[in-house]
Amino acid sequence: YLQSMPKSETIRLREKHVGAACQLFFRSSPLKIVRGIAQYMYDETGERYLDCINNVAHVGHCHPHVVEAGRNQMSLISTNNRYLHDELVILAERLVKTLPEPLSVCFFVNSGSEANDLALRLARIHTKNKDVITLDHAYHGHLTSMIDVSPYKFNLPGGPEKPEWVHVAPVPDIYRGKYVYPNDSQVEEELGILYADEVGKICKESKRKNGGVCAFIAESLQSCGGQIIPPDGYLKRVFEHVREAGGVCIADEVQVGFGRVGTHMWAFETQDVVPDIVTMGKPMGNGHPVAAVITTPEIAKSFADTGVDLIGDVRGRGLFVGVELVTDRETRTPATAEAKHVVNRMREEKILISRDGPDSNVLKFKPPMVFSTQDADRLVDTLDRVLEELDGNRAPVTSIKLQVLVTPIDETKTESSALNTNVKQSITSS
């Protein structure tokens, strides 16, 4: 019945070829599911199960509208979003209509993990801060960048270490958490304040130590924490603390969005707040790889202004490394002025690097062989910071370009070889 091999053979092949970390439900007696319709799934014997697990099949397994739309589109074209396509803009407009102002700019990705990863990138570029606040027991995805902000993963025995820029606030669980209800004096709203002020404490500390917060990321009803409904007023006050510390607020709607909470389309609406960035996951495509990040025009603009194509190529062996900077990855236009700026900024940071190549746009790294891992970490961290600075602020680069171009023209007037020499001199002397 709808199977290519007996169940025992499926188990054997899975054990042989699928990573053991990818765990099965009901491990001692796993289910083999061969078909789904609406809220039901069927095993290989035709037994029917009522599915209360799969939020991702949001409008039901194999919903005929989804199947038809998928079939139609797959038979027409599946291509790059750098082409114009009506469906893409229709989807963006429909999604935005469900959201409060000023959430109006969409980025489409493939999964909830990717959406949250992009959300953090937007937050970092917009705020220029690093500290991220997450809630205890939170899960935001399986990418390395998401494990960093998912205590559900990094708190596992033998799990990865929490990075120093990640700060964990207590989950606002009024049944089993740090502050519980009922309690002699506290009503629910007071508990909301107590929990929110825990985030406030982290914000103040981050502002004092590191100049501010990058982002607060949370589900508005926490799933991996055990279906936690925060007390009234919690997110409102959290958002105030985070914004006061220069950070942005990210609502992860991967599990709780698209009307799951019953009263509202988006879970954050139950707390009467408007996030700066909203992330959506696979329920959006009924389980197919469609996901989104929706943000404000202001944050989207910071991202557009960044020139994120700057690193064209990284190559090398051992302690012989080149990083080629380009202003456009497709045309591979050399980012000569930017490379010069990076070399000078690194010098200010007391790290000496050089640049080379016919267009002087390749950063060169060939330190003495006693170079340590610590040295490498310092170099990479500093370079990262300098490149981020450059992304966030193009003005100095533009002025370097102008300086390089204008000086030789005044001096030489005619000869192009002299012009080139002067351009080179001007690059070395300025």
Ligand code: PMP
């Ligand atoms: N955020 C939350 C709250 C999730 O539950 C998940 C996974 N279901 C993700 C992010 C990651 O989504 P994906 O599996 O599509 O990468």
